[in-house]
Amino acid sequence: MRTHTGEKPFSCALCGYTCSTRSSIHRHVQNHTGKKPFSCTECGYASARSSTLKRHMITHTGDKPFKCSECDYTGALMSTLKVHMRTHTGEKPYNCEECGYASTYLTNLKQHLLSHTGEKPFTCTVCNCTFTRSSTLKQHFRTHTGEKPYSCTECNFTCALSSALKAHMVIHTNQKPFSCTECSFTCLYLSGLKRHAKIHTGEKPFGCTECGYASARLSHLKRHMKIHSGEKPFSCAECRYASARLSHLKRHMKIHTGEKPFSCTDCGLASANLSDLKRHMFTHTGEKPFGCTECGYASIRLSHLKQHMQTHTRVRPFSCAECGFASENLPHLKRHMLTHTGEKPFNCTECGYASTSFSHLEQHMQTHIREKPFSCAECGYAADRLSQVKQHMLTHTSEKVYCCTECGCVCADLSTHRLHVQAHNSEKPLSRTECGFTYSSGQPSLDATHNRKVYFRCTKCSFTTKLPARLLRHRRIHNGEKLLS
Template sequence: MCGECGYRAAKKSHLSQHMKTHTGQKPYKCDQCDYSAAQKISLDFHIASRHSGANPHTCGECGYSTHLKSNLNNHMRTHMGVKPYKCDQCDFSSAHKCSLDKHLATHTGEKPYMCGECGYRAAQKSQLSRHMVVHTGQKPHKCDQCDFSAAEKFMLDQHLMKHTGEKPYMCGECGYRAARKYHLSRHMRTHTGQKPYKCDQCDYSAAQKCHLDQHLAKHMGEKPYMCGECGYRTAWKSNLSRHMVVHTGQKPYKCDQCDYSAAQKCHLYQHLAKHAGEKPYMCGECEYRTARKCHLTQHMGTHARENALKS
């Protein structure tokens, strides 16, 4: 058992690895860049994915390529729809075991990984690693087409799709297309109305985990992110980033069809829908369609009130 946070492990080696989350020790150094890792397996993965440049395993369906055969096997499930990993507490199923493990943490509430800087706790080690860049500010993953940089490679991969325009995932209900599979999964809840993330302190439920996390911050009153200009505080780094444009006036998101620019990407997407005429959000009760999710949410309230009156 870890004396810092109570984390328990079946093997001593697992506990030793866990302890590095508290000490910050990263003894495994990359000899080609300034990357370092707490575990050798992480360094091996980094070298193979960042420096070798070799991706011999290719998907015949969409052209996705990877340096690991296991990654390709996992990827193929996105085409086959196979979800062998089942939750024994609800009807959730997943194509990947790691996704099931993350989901199970929503039932147990267990958060064994703790940040030594601010006390933030996480259910997954990867979540803690992502959180740590809040303190370090490190963004090693650079875009070769603009000045964008990211703390994690998956963020860079998402950004690169802006340059390519690739949107391989499509909704069978309304034709909505997305660059990321989880964006499509989130979108599908507009059709199903599913809200799997439940608050354990009130009757609030959410379609997305990030919305539940934001809600829980209201119960805890935590606001760790502060503006150095005016003292504004918030529970979320993204809120602080949005707030900072009040001081800078920066509007980095540009429309390529007119001279409109926006401080936030979501505002640009809303604007682009006017050019495209797209209305991807559809009501399951009637024929109403809209370009904005918030408008659909408002509209659904009319059905909820009608149903309440009928009952």
């Protein structure tokens, strides 16, 4: 009768839990005492309930008597089959009172509620990172232990996550069961297809409270918020580099190790990152997968397409208080501000080089890492190309082979010659005494243009000079040459 009346006369003195039967209160009390009298004879599992032990035993027998009438799913318990059927009916009985989130599973709702409270109850004992899920903590802990329990049956690949193994298996099976009805996109998981669908619908439910940024993914919004907070929890032990993303730190570490595990099968080029190799492959195929819907522009990089799209919208909300510079995004403005402060936060640990751009530092670091098999017999200069050594040898012989048709100036290499010709063609050419070029005897000089200036800019960094000779000298820093004093 208590099931009809709702009467619950039995209560727990420790937590206030109430129930309708004496046996239920006895089972509940065992949650506080930790007593688990029912144990498995096959493994170390133990439980407070005999019914729970019976369910566990099915994991050893492999028996799954409950079958879905809609698909091939089979379950060990009727309760799990009932939950599975919700994937067909679309039923989501567990709803969040704070927002519109709904889920098929109660456990998913509980985890979702932590996103509102900000609570992360699971803490790593090694690095104090916190997580909302115990399963995520277990996965994270493998980054410390190096454990990779999942292995491929087709090759020697091993990994720390089952999801990573599933993604790897696509290489062998080429099977992606979920496909988009709007385009040719296919993927391994239903969740991935749902994320992709937002590209077509334009839905961006996660908005930034600090600016107008909006995203289709909560993880992208969290990443974006670090731009405002300035938080960079992942730092390099070798230098002062720090990043908001662990993946960026891992990529950066390859600068120090020199590791390049990804190589091109067409030309032998080796890369530290798979994404860089994929972009490189486009140079062989000629493919440019990222196309502009407004004009015929196409690129091998999505970031370049995004920058290009700004030329159509011309929205530049971030402006400099020092000058009239305006930018489409905050990071570009921050980089620009360094031109006013003179700060160069990215420093080379091998030499005194410093830059305002991390990408320029990465390019420079290659000069230390890159193998240099060709060396000069006259001095200690070494290079990765024979042509560079031949060009360098002219500094010892003083041989000058490129002649200017305008004034008779002869240069030691083609690049110097081109810079010299630029001085003639420019509206602000260089003077003879400033540029350091060698002229043939009896030829007219460029002294008439002394009162005008021209600036030569390095294509790899922000260095500028009025003297082409200095630009050439500066370029040797990027080429890895050791300048002669």
